Amino acid sequence: MKSDLNYNEAYIKLQDLVEQLEDGNIPLDKLAAKVKQANELLAVCENKLRQLEADIEVASRSVVKTEKKKK
Amino acid sequence: MTDSIRLSTLTQLIQDTIQSRFEGEIFTVSARIMNVKKYESSRRCYLTLEEYEYGTKVTEIRAVFWANTYSEIEKFEKVLRQPFKDGAEITCKVKVRYHKVYGLNLDVLQIDVAHALGTLELERQQTLERLVRENPESIQLYDGVYRTYNNRLPLPLVISKIALITAPNSDGQRDFLQELKQNKHQYQFTITEFLTTIQGDNAHQLILEQLQLIEQSKEPFDLVAIVRGGGSLGDFKPFDDYALSAYVAKFPVPVFTGIGHDRNQSIVDLMAREQKTPTKVAAMIVEHNFSFENTLIDLRRRISDTITRQLDRAKDRLEQAKRIIRLSSPQDILNRGFAIITHNDQIIVDPKKITEQMQLQTILKNEIIHSTVTKKTKNEK
Numbered sequence: 001m002k003s004d005l006n007y008n009e010a011y012i013k014l015q016d017l018v019e020q021l022e023d024g025n026i027p028l029d030k031l032a033a034k035v036k037q038a039n040e041l042l043a044v045c046e047n048k049l050r051q052l053e054a055d056i057e058v059a060s061r062s063v064v065k066t067e068k069k070k071k
Numbered sequence: 072m073t074d075s076i077r078l079s080t081l082t083q084l085i086q087d088t089i090q091s092r093f094e095g096e097i098f099t100v101s102a103r104i105m106n107v108k109k110y111e112s113s114r115r116c117y118l119t120l121e122e123y124e125y126g127t128k129v130t131e132i133r134a135v136f137w138a139n140t141y142s143e144i145e146k147f148e149k150v151l152r153q154p155f156k157d158g159a160e161i162t163c164k165v166k167v168r169y170h171k172v173y174g175l176n177l178d179v180l181q182i183d184v185a186h187a188l189g190t191l192e193l194e195r196q197q198t199l200e201r202l203v204r205e206n207p208e209s210i211q212l213y214d215g216v217y218r219t220y221n222n223r224l225p226l227p228l229v230i231s232k233i234a235l236i237t238a239p240n241s242d243g244q245r246d247f248l249q250e251l252k253q254n255k256h257q258y259q260f261t262i263t264e265f266l267t268t269i270q271g272d273n274a275h276q277l278i279l280e281q282l283q284l285i286e287q288s289k290e291p292f293d294l295v296a297i298v299r300g301g302g303s304l305g306d307f308k309p310f311d312d313y314a315l316s317a318y319v320a321k322f323p324v325p326v327f328t329g330i331g332h333d334r335n336q337s338i339v340d341l342m343a344r345e346q347k348t349p350t351k352v353a354a355m356i357v358e359h360n361f362s363f364e365n366t367l368i369d370l371r372r373r374i375s376d377t378i379t380r381q382l383d384r385a386k387d388r389l390e391q392a393k394r395i396i397r398l399s400s401p402q403d404i405l406n407r408g409f410a411i412i413t414h415n416d417q418i419i420v421d422p423k424k425i426t427e428q429m430q431l432q433t434i435l436k437n438e439i440i441h442s443t444v445t446k447k448t449k450n451e452k
Contacts, residue, residue: 011388018392021399028401028411029418035400042396045389049382056378 007048014041082171089175093167097180101162105131107155114141116155120165120177134165134177143182150184151191152307162186198313198338202320209321210342217341219320226325228363230293230356232261234324236281239266243300243331243349250353258360263290269299269330275312282318292324294356297339298349299330310337319343327352405436422447 005013017038020026026034102120109116116136122129136144143163144155153159165177199217202210209220233251237244244264251260265281268274278297285295309315310330316338319326326343329352336345346352397403401411411434412419419425425444433440 007385011385014392018395021395026399027418028420031399032401035396038392038396038399042389042393045385049385049389053382060375 005044007045007052010041010044010048014038014045017041079171086169086171089167089169097164097166099162099164099183100177101160101186104155104159104161105157107157109144109155114138116141116144132175132177134179136179140178140180143179147182147184147187151187153191160187160190195311195338198311198316199341201313202316202338202342206317206320210317219342221320221322221326221342222344224323224325226359227293229360231259231360232263232291232293233356234263234265234285234290234292234295236265236267236269236278236285236295236297237299237349238269241269241300243269243298243329247296247298247329247349247353250350251356254353254357256357256361256364258357260356263288263292269297270309274309275315278309279315279318282322286323295322295324295326296349296352296356297326297328297330297343298352300349307337310339312338315339316342327355329353405434408436410435 017034021031021034021038100120102122105119105121107116107118115138118134118136119131120134121131147155147161162183163179164181164183165179167175168178169175199212203212203217211218235244235247237247244266248262251262265284267277267281269278282295285292310328319339320342322343327346328337328340328343329346329349330337330340331348346355405411412425413432413434414425414429419431425431425447427444427447429444431442431444433442
């Protein structure tokens, strides 16, 4: 799985795959490959989201620190 | 030469004559007060009442406030917000008294404060009308409120650089600085003081000069505060001056006044933004900055809430996707008791492809069953 996808790109692909799975039209012999791909995209999205949360947390803390210094 | 009489006999005669003429009679007179000498400890005031025509004095007589009428002076100063001093015009009730040693005097019984107030108010109204008439671009009257160029200037989001006009070592200076320096939010301010006399005959000119200095300094002040003394009874007149009022109305930096009076508004107050006392001006500045900080805090909270909401929504979507993927996986299908049928390692999706005698593998969760098709019928369920 290409890891250079950003969150939105990965999520759009994931959404597409999930819709296919929900429709039930995927031939059973291709199902395993689709599920595998969906799981990989899910992992990409979850990792990006966790990283995003950590980045926001760091950014918020640095703003508070700067303000305290000013005072 | 007629026979001489004793001086005291003559003065007695004068006293009797005056007494018989003026006994019990009270007169109301208007006059200018001069040579005012107040003795607060003994509560007496000696002065002269004078009358002028075309700038020339036409009469003068000595007058006295005794202890029982001294409160009239205090009432005059309190109501009119101006000191009882040389040059003031008063209307008062007097009684004529002659004393053989102290001579002719008028005992002042009462000052007509209402009359004096009316005169002052008239002058004030005339000044206000002139300000509006002569400065239509910068001073307008709407529904009884004076809108000036200055009092409509927007305040900066944060006030930090302040020009302070006040009297050196005054209560007003101390109160203002103390309130700012001890503010509970620990905001820092840069205060440049422009010290001058704030009371007295020439005060309006001196205050105006300080405003000119502020303007000439080209310093980027956020605000000018004109403050005066902690509720002391002072001369109100400088702040009703036409030139000072007009200058304040047009001043390019927002002016706040705290000149220590509760009941009346001076004209300068009307041209600027009035906060009554030095402490209140300082408190307003702190409050203004606090309000801005609150706006920032609120914005930060909203940003944080929005981000949290977005992240939660994204997590929910991923959870939902994860559930669907899990339910769709072949392993999950087997776990739920279904089977997959293959022939030569190919999953058979279409049952039409199954024929009798075909070798099939039925894949279950834990086993694979190898079988041969002996019979094929329709599923009638």
